[in-house]
Every structure is written in C-alpha cells, then in structure tokens.
Amino acid sequence: MGEKEKAASGVPTAEELALIGRYTRRELAPEEVYTFPVLLCDNEIDREGERFSIPALEKLADLFVGKTGIFDHEAKGRNQTARIYRCQVVREEGRRTAAGEVYHALRAEAYMLRGPGTEELIREIDGGIKKEVSVGCAVAAARCSICGADRRKAPCSHRPGERYEGKLCHVILEEPTDAYEWSFVAIPAQPGAGVTKGFGAESPALALEKAASLGEGVSLSAIEARELARWAGELQAAAEEAALAEIVYAN
Numbered sequence: 001m002g003e004k005e006k007a008a009s010g011v012p013t014a015e016e017l018a019l020i021g022r023y024t025r026r027e028l029a030p031e032e033v034y035t036f037p038v039l040l041c042d043n044e045i046d047r048e049g050e051r052f053s054i055p056a057l058e059k060l061a062d063l064f065v066g067k068t069g070i071f072d073h074e075a076k077g078r079n080q081t082a083r084i085y086r087c088q089v090v091r092e093e094g095r096r097t098a099a100g101e102v103y104h105a106l107r108a109e110a111y112m113l114r115g116p117g118t119e120e121l122i123r124e125i126d127g128g129i130k131k132e133v134s135v136g137c138a139v140a141a142a143r144c145s146i147c148g149a150d151r152r153k154a155p156c157s158h159r160p161g162e163r164y165e166g167k168l169c170h171v172i173l174e175e176p177t178d179a180y181e182w183s184f185v186a187i188p189a190q191p192g193a194g195v196t197k198g199f200g201a202e203s204p205a206l207a208l209e210k211a212a213s214l215g216e217g218v219s220l221s222a223i224e225a226r227e228l229a230r231w232a233g234e235l236q237a238a239a240e241e242a243a244l245a246e247i248v249y250a251n
C-alpha cells in the first residue's frame, strides 16, 4: 500500500501509531485505529473580524496536542471522540490573507477507534461531509490591528471591518493560554477554515464555571460575550415556548 492510499484509508503508519500510543493503555493494532486530518484555525480574518497571529498559531499547535474532539454535542458519552496526536502550523507560500500575511493554518492529525460506534462517522469524514470544526481556546490578548490596543483592557475607537487610511481594522488574537477542545459543527464560522473560537467547542456554562473556578475575575472577548448573549436568548426562547405550550395545554 502506498503512502497516499494509506492516508486515504486512515490507517496509521508505525510512526503515527507510536505517537498515538502515548494516549492508549495498551498497544493498538493499526487496523483498530482511524486517523484523519483536521484544519483547526488559521490567520485569515474571519467574519467576526478576528484572526490569530502566526505566533499564536504556533503556540496553539503545542496546546492542542492530546486534546479531544467531539462530533456533536449530543454524542458525548457515546464514545464518539477523537484525539489530536500531532499538530503543526502549515505555511502556504503564494497565498495571502486579507491582512497581507502569508497564509498559515493550524493543521492537526487526530485518531479515533474503529468500531460499530464510529463506522458511520468514519464514512462521513472520508466522504467529506464532516469537515468543519470549531475550537475552544483562551487568549491573553486581543489587539486592534490599527493602534495595537488590547481591546479587552483598553478598548479603542477603531471598528473591526472598517478601513482606516486604507487599512482594514480587525482584531488580532494573541498569546493563547489554553486550548480546551475542538468539535465538528454544522455551520462554519470562518470562511475557508470553518473555525469558530471562544465558546465554540464547549457550553458557555462550562466555560464560565472553569473561569470562575480560577478565582479570578472573568473577562469576556467580544465573541464570547456575543455567544453568551445568543445562548441566553436561546434559553429565554425555549422557556417562553415551554410556557406557551403549558398555556395551550391548560386550555
């Protein structure tokens, strides 16, 4: 079997199996394992006007190794998880981002166990149906591309999406401090890479609990705040719907 066919079928090489072996309790046979590539995020400006800096991507490459991913939020506990065993920043010479940088992407390789519970998923990944992922991570700084202000600590008057002397204002996410998890989602939040950030991969409640347990103040990025507001809205709508159903039922 050639290297390309091997990659296509997701059977790990001996080297990959050794990397995967760091996370398993026993040695696995190659045919027990399915490996696949995942594009986690990149340095392109997303539709929320944010992007990761290249050093941030390099840091995330370290942070995401060993992190688990889930396939849909209801699947938790059904053994449908995958784990990243290798992660690197890939530079695409000749492709430029909207900010004028050389395009860089964070490309991970993940594995999962083959079995009755994952057969369908493997088919969907092979068939290209499941390919967009979102990532959950924490960053220490979110800088304005025009003036360099950290927008969480000292918000400036520049607006992402607007141009200042010809330069497109956006927010540069820097200094990642943690990577939580990654997950396949239905709607990509970032054109091209299909990436969302912040609360993308975990429930806002869980993220808040995590932050609160550190005993420090909780600061939210614009994305996180929006995500939380959206979540609160959904809860309210669900509650109203339930109340309405009760009234209908009572009548």
Ligand SMILES: [Zn+2]
Binding pocket: 144, 145, 146, 147, 148, 149, 156, 157, 158
């Ligand atoms: Zn600014």
